[in-house]
Amino acid sequence: MLTARVIPCLDVQDARVVKGVRFAGLRDAGDPAGLAARYQDEGADEVVVLDVAATPRGRAHQLGTVRAVRSVLGIPLTVGGGVRSRADARALLEAGADRVAVNTAAVRRPELLTELADEFGVQCVVLALDARAVGDPRAGAAGRHEVLIRSGGEATGLGAAPWAARAARLGAGEILVTSHDRDGTRSGYDLELIAAVARAVPVPVVASGGAAHPEHLLAALRAGADAVLAASIFHDAEHSIHAVKEHLHAHGVPVRRADRLLRPIPPMHDVSC
Amino acid sequence: MSRSVAVDVHVVQTGVANLASVEAALARAGARALPTLDPAEVRDSARVLLPGVGAFGQAMAALRAHGLDQALRGRIAADRPTLAICLGLQLLAEASEESPGVSGLGVVPGTVRRLPDGVRVPQLGWNTIEAMPECTWLRSGCVCFANSFALREPPHGWRCAMATHGVRFVAGLERGAIVACQFHPELSGRVGHELLCRFVAAGTRAPC
Numbered sequence: 001m002l003t004a005r006v007i008p009c010l011d012v013q014d015a016r017v018v019k020g021v022r023f024a025g026l027r028d029a030g031d032p033a034g035l036a037a038r039y040q041d042e043g044a045d046e047v048v049v050l051d052v053a054a055t056p057r058g059r060a061h062q063l064g065t066v067r068a069v070r071s072v073l074g075i076p077l078t079v080g081g082g083v084r085s086r087a088d089a090r091a092l093l094e095a096g097a098d099r100v101a102v103n104t105a106a107v108r109r110p111e112l113l114t115e116l117a118d119e120f121g122v123q124c125v126v127l128a129l130d131a132r133a134v135g136d137p138r139a140g141a142a143g144r145h146e147v148l149i150r151s152g153g154e155a156t157g158l159g160a161a162p163w164a165a166r167a168a169r170l171g172a173g174e175i176l177v178t179s180h181d182r183d184g185t186r187s188g189y190d191l192e193l194i195a196a197v198a199r200a201v202p203v204p205v206v207a208s209g210g211a212a213h214p215e216h217l218l219a220a221l222r223a224g225a226d227a228v229l230a231a232s233i234f235h236d237a238e239h240s241i242h243a244v245k246e247h248l249h250a251h252g253v254p255v256r257r258a259d260r261l262l263r264p265i266p267p268m269h270d271v272s273c
Numbered sequence: 274m275s276r277s278v279a280v281d282v283h284v285v286q287t288g289v290a291n292l293a294s295v296e297a298a299l300a301r302a303g304a305r306a307l308p309t310l311d312p313a314e315v316r317d318s319a320r321v322l323l324p325g326v327g328a329f330g331q332a333m334a335a336l337r338a339h340g341l342d343q344a345l346r347g348r349i350a351a352d353r354p355t356l357a358i359c360l361g362l363q364l365l366a367e368a369s370e371e372s373p374g375v376s377g378l379g380v381v382p383g384t385v386r387r388l389p390d391g392v393r394v395p396q397l398g399w400n401t402i403e404a405m406p407e408c409t410w411l412r413s414g415c416v417c418f419a420n421s422f423a424l425r426e427p428p429h430g431w432r433c434a435m436a437t438h439g440v441r442f443v444a445g446l447e448r449g450a451i452v453a454c455q456f457h458p459e460l461s462g463r464v465g466h467e468l469l470c471r472f473v474a475a476g477t478r479a480p481c
Contacts, residue, residue: 002438003415005398040462045399045417070297076397076417076460077294096293098419098460121327123395123419173395173421204393226393256399256415 003254005045005227006217006241007206008234010035010069011052012081015061017235018052030235033068039234040075042241045256047073048176048229050101050128051081052151058082063095070096080128080176089116093124101176103128104149107156107163110170117171122203127172131160131193132180145193152180160193161200168201175205176229182210184232189216191223198224214239214247221253280304280473283318285345287327287335295324295358298459302469312344319476321348325360329385329422330372332360342378349380352449354475359420362446362453371422381446381453382428388421392439395421402444402456404434410471411445414464416456418444423455450475 010017010032017030036047049069051062059082066079079092080101089100100120106113106127116125130152131145145160156163164175177197179190189207198205204227207220211230220228233239245255282299284292286308296306299322306322315321323345325332336342348355349365363369366377369385377385388394396418404411411434423442427433434445436455446453452472458465 001401002392002396002418003399003401067293070293071300074298074301074460074462074466076419076457094293096297098294122421123397174397202390202394204395204397227398 001254002226003045003256004221004225004248005206006043006245006248006255007046007048007227007229008035008039008044008241009048009050009208009229009231011050011231012062012065013052014058015065032065033072035235036069036077037072039241040073042234043245043257044075044241045227046076046078048078048080048101049097051079059088059091063091066092066095066097078126078176080126085112086115086119089120089124093120099124099126099174101126101128102172103130106167106172107147107149107158110166113167113170113172115171117173122171122173125172126174126176126206127164127167128176128178129160129164129167129197130178130180131190133190133193145190145196148180161196164197164205165200168203173203175201175203176208177205179209183208185210186212186232188212189220189223189225189228191219194220194225195223198226212238214244217244218248218251218253221248280320280477281307281318282320282322282473283307283309283314284322284324285315285336285341286310287324287332287341292324294457294459295322298466298469299473302466302473304469304473310339310341312340315341315344316347316351317353320354320472321345321356322472323355323357323361323364325358325362325364327360328371329360329363329369329377330375332364333372333375333377336364336378345378346380349378349451352451354450354472355452356458356469356472357451357453358459359455359457362443362455363422363424365446365453366424366428369422381424381431383424383426385422385424388423388442389439395419396438399461400436400438400444400456402434402436404445405432408432408434408445408447410447410452410468411454412464412468416444416454416458416461416464418456419460420455 078099079097147158207225436444
């Protein structure tokens with residue numbers, strides 16, 4: 001049986017991990033490769049690196065970060081931030097990403113998703129979808145969340161669930177759905193948003209934005225998410241990934257835990273046969 | 274195995290991007306990845322890894338364009354250490370629903386089929402595999418998948434590991450020195466690392 005994934009997210013700027021509160025007020029929190037290796041040892045199922053300030057000038061930094069993280073990481077790595085073209089995606093994949101996440105560029109030019117899927121396969125293409133709650137609560141869940149782009153700076157008028165469904169048809173193999181309202185608030189995921197997107201697509205859905213407690217992750221999985229992403233609760237070591245997975249397991253959610261229970265995992269680069 | 278002895282693994286470069294994860298994982302297992310499109314190398318070298326990201330039809334076309342289909346069949350017939358990953362496993366089969374009308378390498382009987390509706394496709398993440406007790410390469414454990422297609426029937430003449438995602442499917446195959454994984458050992462943490470170490474040690478005297 002496929003297990004629920006617990007995914008630490010590294011928000012990276014200029015090759016350093018920072019963390020966002022509503023995408024502003026960033027605070028330095030460490031070295032990407034060191035943090036990724038720590039999370040791997042704690043039982044992370046994959047790692048997401050989002051370059052929160054990816055620009056053409058920042059691209060070299062971003063590729064260097066991906067190479068450094070890849071060299072220590074023996075679990076999947078998704079990278080997003082500023083991906084606008086097949087060439088951008090290819091550069092990240094060649095540097096060591098397993099999947100690339102596309103956000104603004106996919107809204108501006110949805111066929112990019114198809115181009116990426118045709119070239120790299122749907123399993124390499126993640127749609128990152130940022131949304132906020134809007135409008136009339138009687139309009140139904142699908143009409144109650146609007147997609148935002150440019151790190152939340154621009155509203156699109158697109159409904160979250162319809163955009164997710166279209167993106168999956170076009171070639172996105174996974175939807176990473178972030179609540180802009182909840183991000184950094186520590187008030188839990190937007191379960192309505194997650195449930196609406198999870199119902200709308202046949203591909204896996206990753207919940208993001210607002211997690212502060214293992215209960216929040218459990219609630220998102222019960223709302224229909226296939227994976228849960230969080231940043232600050234892991235960065236601050238409030239709750240280790242291991243502890244979170246034990247909590248999920250205790251509540252009947254299948255998670256990967258054998259690696260951890262059989263023996264502690266030394267850092268990958270120190271392992272010899 | 275001593276870290277100081279670099280073991281070479283020739284990696285078939287079918288033109289589809291992303292060998293970086295495989296190369297990094299081989300490095301952690303003490304091996305050097307050497308990308309190749311040379312049929313003689315693919316047929317005769319000590320260890321060959323057939324990776325696979327991309328579509329069945331494209332990958333078979335790339336193999337045929339370089340004469341690597343015959344080289345791989347020859348290599349497998351001669352039982353030289355070979356590790357096929359993800360699409361690499363599917364390419365060993367006769368055909369795939371992903372690319373109707375395209376013949377696979379035909380080393381493994383059966384047709385690869387799309388995973389069923391009713392579960393998330395692609396299958397992304399960690400799933401439990403059960404290896405037959407007689408398996409020598411594959412071990413039961415939790416490993417990492419990223420696939421929309423899979424072989425469903427255990428093929429005659431091969432030892433198997435099986436898993437379930439909506440339907441039972443072949444998670445791994447082995448026969449002699451040939452091992453094929455529907456999962457990604459390079460992304461499967463310690464379990465995957467240990468499999469790569471066993472493969473890297475193939476044909477050397479070092480125990481692993």
